Amino acid sequence: MKIHSFHESTPDDAEKLIKLVEKLTESISMILPAREILSRCRLISGFSHEVIGHSENNAAIDFYKIGNGGHSVLFYGFPDPGEAIGAAGILALMQALSDPESALHNLDVTWLFIPCLNFDDQPDGGNSLKKIMKTSAQEVDWMVHNPRPETTALLGVLKQYRPLFVFPMHDEFHCKELKPVYFPVSHPQPEWLAEKIRRLVRQAGFAIDASFNHKQMGEGFFIIEEEAGEEFSSCTWSVAQQNGFVFICELFDAPGMPHRKIVATQLAAGLSVLAALIAAR
Numbered sequence: 142m143k144i145h146s147f148h149e150s151t152p153d154d155a156e157k158l159i160k161l162v163e164k165l166t167e168s169i170s171m172i173l174p175a176r177e178i179l180s181r182c183r184l185i186s187g188f189s190h191e192v193i194g195h196s197e198n199n200a201a202i203d204f205y206k207i208g209n210g211g212h213s214v215l216f217y218g219f220p221d222p223g224e225a226i227g228a229a230g231i232l233a234l235m236q237a238l239s240d241p242e243s244a245l246h247n248l249d250v251t252w253l254f255i256p257c258l259n260f261d262d263q264p265d266g267g268n269s270l271k272k273i274m275k276t277s278a279q280e281v282d283w284m285v286h287n288p289r290p291e292t293t294a295l296l297g298v299l300k301q302y303r304p305l306f307v308f309p310m311h312d313e314f315h316c317k318e319l320k321p322v323y324f325p326v327s328h329p330q331p332e333w334l335a336e337k338i339r340r341l342v343r344q345a346g347f348a349i350d351a352s353f354n355h356k357q358m359g360e361g362f363f364i365i366e367e368e369a370g371e372e373f374s375s376c377t378w379s380v381a382q383q384n385g386f387v388f389i390c391e392l393f394d395a396p397g398m399p400h401r402k403i404v405a406t407q408l409a410a411g412l413s414v415l416a417a418l419i420a421a422r
């Protein structure tokens with residue numbers, strides 16, 4: 142298994158990152174459905190925009206790129222029906238990155254975004270966020286051997302850019318249930334980084350899923366390949382992890398918690414891993 146190195150940030154760096162995420166998510170009032178996210182992303186300037194495929198229902202799969210850094214990083218939203226937290230985070234990140242003065246441009250990164258991977262299976266034609274449960278025929282991330290167009294499009298990006306950090310923004314938002322938070326990852330990450338992520342998730346008011354307790358990383362974390370077993374070869378992350386680190390933060394729609402805070406927590410967790418990976422290079 143590939144070993145990734147991570148740079149341990151100072152408390153000062155961590156503070157800066159949290160401040161940055163708070164700032165870039167401050168305008169979020171609501172987590173938005175897919176159609177709204179896609180139309181807002183199309184209005185943001187400064188990105189190169191490409192359509193990397195069309196779904197069976199002929200929805201364009203939008204792909205955005207900005208920056209010329211030494212390391213590619215990929216964020217993708219709406220991977221499954223109703224998994225909407227990540228796309229709101231992508232929209233906020235893209236809006237921040239469209240400002241050439243953003244501190245995010247100090248990172249040695251080429252930013253890649255797919256705001257909505259699976260449009261076809263979103264509730265109400267992408268117009269609502271009502272409760273929905275996915276079927277296995279909708280899990281485009283798990284169809285490498287029998288790919289849907291969305292799977293092929295994603296694999297194309299992974300092969301072309303070989304991103305160092307891949308953030309599939311899966312979540313438990315769609316089911317409208319209270320769940321503790323868990324973190325599927327491609328490789329072991331250091332205990333200090335796992336602990337930093339647990340701390341920021343707990344500080345936001347979420348509980349950690351203690352039914353996962355990885356021997357190195359601790360509570361909430363597990364290695365995807367170890368859980369999935371043989372089935373893992375059908376997953377896009379088996380390709381992504383050949384070159385990079387895959388990190389997932391499965392949050393949910395906590396009653397009474399502002400949407401802004403849910404989005405900011407997932408984004409801060411992902412950016413913590415990204416920053417630690419980049420700083421170690």
Ligand SMILES: [Zn+2]
Binds near residue numbers: 221224311
């Ligand atoms: Zn999912």
